[in-house]
Amino acid sequence: MSIITENRTTTVLDNGLFPSNEVMLDLKGLKKVYPTPKGDYVVLEDLNLQIRKEEFVTIIGHSGCGKTTMLSMIAGLNPISGGNISVLGKYIKGPGPDRGVIFQSPSLMPWMTALQNVLLGVNQVFPDATKTQRNDIAKYYLQKVGLEDAFNKRASELSQGMQQRVGIARAFAIKPKVLLLDEPFGMLDSLTRGELQDILIEIWNKEKITAVMITHDVDEAIFLADRVVMMTSGPKAKIGDVLNIDFERPRTRKSVLEHDDYYKYRKHLIDFLEH
Amino acid sequence: MKQSITLNKITKFVGFGFLGTLKSIFTGNIEKEDFKNFLRKVIVPLASMLLFIGLWHMGAKTLFNIEAEYKIEKALTEQGQEAANAMEACIASGAIKCQPNTLPSPSQVWASFQTLLEDHLVIRADKAAFIEKTASLNAKRLSDGKNAITYTGRPSFVDQIFTSIKTVFAGFFLALLIAVPIGVVIGLSKTLRSSVNWLIQILKPVSPVVWLLLVFMIVKTLTKNSESDSAFIISFISVGLCSMWATLVNTAMGVSTVDKDYINVAKVLKLGTFQKIFKVILPSALPLIFTGLRITLSVSWMVLIAIELLAQSPGLGSFVWEEFQNGAIDSNSKIIVAMFIIGGIGFLLDRIMLTVQNMISFDKNDGI
Numbered sequence: 001m002s003i004i005t006e007n008r009t010t011t012v013l014d015n016g017l018f019p020s021n022e023v024m025l026d027l028k029g030l031k032k033v034y035p036t037p038k039g040d041y042v043v044l045e046d047l048n049l050q051i052r053k054e055e056f057v058t059i060i061g062h063s064g065c066g067k068t069t070m071l072s073m074i075a076g077l078n079p080i081s082g083g084n085i086s087v088l089g090k091y092i093k094g095p096g097p098d099r100g101v102i103f104q105s106p107s108l109m110p111w112m113t114a115l116q117n118v119l120l121g122v123n124q125v126f127p128d129a130t131k132t133q134r135n136d137i138a139k140y141y142l143q144k145v146g147l148e149d150a151f152n153k154r155a156s157e158l159s160q161g162m163q164q165r166v167g168i169a170r171a172f173a174i175k176p177k178v179l180l181l182d183e184p185f186g187m188l189d190s191l192t193r194g195e196l197q198d199i200l201i202e203i204w205n206k207e208k209i210t211a212v213m214i215t216h217d218v219d220e221a222i223f224l225a226d227r228v229v230m231m232t233s234g235p236k237a238k239i240g241d242v243l244n245i246d247f248e249r250p251r252t253r254k255s256v257l258e259h260d261d262y263y264k265y266r267k268h269l270i271d272f273l274e275h
Numbered sequence: 276m277k278q279s280i281t282l283n284k285i286t287k288f289v290g291f292g293f294l295g296t297l298k299s300i301f302t303g304n305i306e307k308e309d310f311k312n313f314l315r316k317v318i319v320p321l322a323s324m325l326l327f328i329g330l331w332h333m334g335a336k337t338l339f340n341i342e343a344e345y346k347i348e349k350a351l352t353e354q355g356q357e358a359a360n361a362m363e364a365c366i367a368s369g370a371i372k373c374q375p376n377t378l379p380s381p382s383q384v385w386a387s388f389q390t391l392l393e394d395h396l397v398i399r400a401d402k403a404a405f406i407e408k409t410a411s412l413n414a415k416r417l418s419d420g421k422n423a424i425t426y427t428g429r430p431s432f433v434d435q436i437f438t439s440i441k442t443v444f445a446g447f448f449l450a451l452l453i454a455v456p457i458g459v460v461i462g463l464s465k466t467l468r469s470s471v472n473w474l475i476q477i478l479k480p481v482s483p484v485v486w487l488l489l490v491f492m493i494v495k496t497l498t499k500n501s502e503s504d505s506a507f508i509i510s511f512i513s514v515g516l517c518s519m520w521a522t523l524v525n526t527a528m529g530v531s532t533v534d535k536d537y538i539n540v541a542k543v544l545k546l547g548t549f550q551k552i553f554k555v556i557l558p559s560a561l562p563l564i565f566t567g568l569r570i571t572l573s574v575s576w577m578v579l580i581a582i583e584l585l586a587q588s589p590g591l592g593s594f595v596w597e598e599f600q601n602g603a604i605d606s607n608s609k610i611i612v613a614m615f616i617i618g619g620i621g622f623l624l625d626r627i628m629l630t631v632q633n634m635i636s637f638d639k640n641d642g643i
Contacts, residue, residue, distance in 0.1 A: 077539055095542040107536035111558045111637030120554065124544045156637055174544070 018050050024088060024210040025051040025074065025178050031082030032069050043069050045236040047083070049229065051178075054208040058221040060269060061231030061240075067214045070231075071182050074212065075101050087177055097125050100176030100209075102184040106163035108155035114166045115151040118142060121174040141169035144203050161192035165199065172203055181213035185220070197223060198253070205250045218269045223256050228265075230272045241272055328381050335380035342375030371604050379608035384615075387608035395431035402426050430589055436616060439579060439590035442507065443624070446514025446575045454519040454571070455564065458526025459557070468527060479520040483578040487513040487585055506588035513582045518575035525567025529560030558637065565632040572628050576621045591617055 017023075030047040033040045043066040051057050061067050072078040074085055076095035085092050087099065100121075108117045118138040126134055142151060145165035155163060164184060171179055184200075185193040201224055204211060215221050221228045225245050232240040245265060247256055256262060343366050351359035365373040379387070405426045413423040430438070461467045490513045498505045533556050541551045583592025595613050598606040 075539075075543060077542060095539075096545055097543065099543070101539070101543050103536055103539065105536055107534075107540050109537060109540075109555065109558065111561075120540075120546075121544045124546060124550075154637065 018052055022052050023050050024053045024055070025049075025212065026086045026089075027070075027074070027083070028086075029083035030070070030073065030080065030085065032066065032073060032078070033081040042236045043234055045238060047238050049239060051210060051212060053210055055226050056204065056211045056213070056224055057227050057229055058213045058215050058225040059229045059231060060215060060218065060221050060273070061237070062233045062273065063216075065231050065234045066237040067231055068182055071101075071180050071212065071214055074178070075099050075180050077101075097121065097174045098177045100171035100174055100179050102164075102167050102171045102179070102181045104183045104186055106155075106160070106167040108158075108163050108166055108170075110154065110156035113152045113154055114142060114147055114158065114162075114169075115139065117155055117166055118170045118173050121170050125174040137173055138169075141173040141203075142166070144172070145169045145199050161188055161196060164188065164196060168196070168200060168203065172207060172209070175207075176209060179209045179211040181211065183214050183216065186216060193217075193220070194253070200224070201251065218266055218273075221269065222262065222265050223251065223253065228269060230269065243268055332381050335378045335383075338377040339375055339380070342377045346373070346375055374604055376602075376604075376607065379605075379611055383605070383608040384611045387605045388612045390605065391432040391609065391612060395433045398428065398431040398434075401428060432594065432613075435590050435594045436620070438588075439583065439592070440620065442511045442514060442583065442588065442590055443572075443575050443579050445507075445511035446518065446579070447572050449512065449515030450519035450522060450571050450575065451568065453515070454522035454567070455526050458523045458564070458567075459530050459552070459560075462527040462530025462560070463552070463556070465531075468531065475520070475523065479524075481517075483513065483517045483581050484585060486516045487582050490516065491586070506586050510579070510582045510586040510588040510590075513586070514575045514579050517578045517582075518571045521570035521574060522564065522567035525563045525570070526560065529563030529567075530556055533559045561636040562632075565628070565636055569625060569628045569632070572624050573621055576617070576624060580617065 027047055027049040030044055030049075031042070032044040033042050035041075047070065059067050059070070069078060073080055074092070076092050076099065092099070108114075109120070112120065115135075115138055118141060119134060122134045122138050126137065129137070139148075139151065142148065145168050147162065147165055147169070150158060150162065155166065158166065167184065185196050188196065197220060204224075213224065215224075222245055228243040228245060229239055230241040230243070231237050243265060246261070247259060346366065347359050347362050350362040362373060366375070405428070409424050417423055461471055487509065490509050494505055494509045494512065498508065537555050537559055541555045546554065579590070580592040580595060582588075583590040584596045587593065591613055595610050598609045598613070
C-alpha cells in the first residue's frame, strides 16, 4: 500500500472509513459458516469492506477463498451467518433488483430471444412504463453491447461471448444500485474477454453504477478497477490488502499498459497472490 | 435452391432427415459426405429390414416343414401309408383344408394385407349404399323426432384402426391433463414430492389389466343409468391411467431440477411466483416433459391392444383377439398384419410428438 501515493480527492475519516453519505455498499463483520459433519467450516470471518458510490472494485484471491461466497451473500442468494451487509445504509434482505448480478455463466433463458431476456428484467423493474418504453430500454442496452443485429435471436443460438453481452445488457438495463460481477469473463477466450472488458468499461463510464467484480485475471483487475481488494486464502478468509488504482478515467487499454505505474501495480498484486 | 433448404429443414424437423438426402440423389447434386450419410441412414436400415424379412421367411419355412412332417407322420401312424401319401399330396397342392397351422411367411402376410384392404373397400361401399338407401327414411324419422337408423354392419380393419387411434388419443390427453399439472405441483414442492413418492412408486408398475379392472369397477357403477359407450370410456381411462406415470415422473423431475442459474436470475429479478413458473420453470422443464409425453404416447399405444382385448371395446386389440379365436387359415397372417400396423402407427405417433416437441421446446431433438 505504501508504495502508492494516494492523490485522489476523497475524504477518509480518522478511523479509516469513508463518510457514510458516500458509502454505497457496506460489509461489516461479515461471516459465513458452512456446517459440515466434522464441525463448522468457516469460509469468511470478520470481513469488513466499504465501497463508495460510483466506485469500481475488483476482488482478487485464490480459488476457493470465498470470493464467490461473499458476492452471492451481497446478492442475497446466500444467507449471512454473521455480521451484516447494507446498501445505502439499509440492511439487505434476500435478493433484489437493486443489486444486479452478472453471473459467471451467462445464465440466459435459452428459450427466449436476446431481447426477451433483457425485457424479463426490465418489465420487472419498470412495471409502470409503457411497452414501447420498456422495449426501448432493452434495445438501447443491447445496442450498447453491440447486439443490434441479434435482438430476435434465441439465446441458445448465440456464442458464449454474445450471450455474456446479453448478460451485461440485462444487468445494466434494470438500473441497479450495485452491480455484482462474478468472474463474468472467466469462461471466454482471451480475445473475446478483451472485447467484453472494453464494452463493460464503456457502458460503466456512462452509467457509473457502483460495481464489485470478482476476477482471477490480474490485468483485468487493474484495467477496470478504482480499487483492487485482495483476499487472503481460506478458511477464515478476510481482506488481506487493498490497492488503489489511480489511473484517470476514461481509460483505454493502451494508456493503462503504457502507464508508468502499471507494472508497479501488477507486481504488487502478483507478490500478494504468490505470497 | 432455397426450396430445397426448406425441404431439408422440414424433413429434419420431423425426424426424417434422410429424405433430404434422398432428394439430392434424385436431383443429382450429391456430395461424398451426403452419400455416406445416405448410406448410413437409408441403405443400411433398408438392408437390415430385408435381412429381417429373409430370416422370417426361412424361419416360417422351417416351422411349416416341421408342422407338415408331423401331420404326415400322424396320418401314417393313425391311418396308414395311403393316407400319409394323400396328406403329403394335399399339403403340396396348397389346398386349404390340410395346410399346417404355424407362423405365416412374409408373402402370406402381404396377401392377407391386401385381402383386408379389399374387405375394407367392400364394407365401405356397403356402408355408402346403406346411407344412400336410408337417407330419405332417416330424414323423415328425424323430422318425426325419432333416432336415425345407423349402419350396424361389421367394422372393417381400417375402421378398427381409427377406433384404436381415437381411444389412444383420448387416453393420451387424459394422461396429459392429469399428469402434467400434478407433475408441476409436486415438482415445485419438496414436501409434496416426498409425500406422494411412495404412492407413485407403488402405482407405477401396476399392470394394465389391473387398471382396467379397477376402472371397470368404477365406471360400471357410474354409467349404470346412462347410455354412453362404457366400453370406450373404460378403455380410454385405463389407457390414460397406465400411461400417465412417465409424464408425471418426468414433469416432476424437470420442474424440480431447473438449472440453478435460472432460478438465481429469477430471484435477483424478484419475479413473482406465477411469472417464475410460466417464464422460467416450465419452459426449462419442457424437454423433459416432452420426453415423458413421448413415453406416455408409446406406452398408451402399447397397452391399448391388451385393454381393448379385455374390455370388449372395438379396435385393433379386439381384431387380433377375434382373429385368434377365429382360427381361419389366414387368421395368423392377419394377426401379423395387425402387428405391423400397430408398430407402424406407434412409430408415426412418436414422430408426431417429436414434431410437436421441436415446435414448442427450445431443445432441438433429431429423434433417435
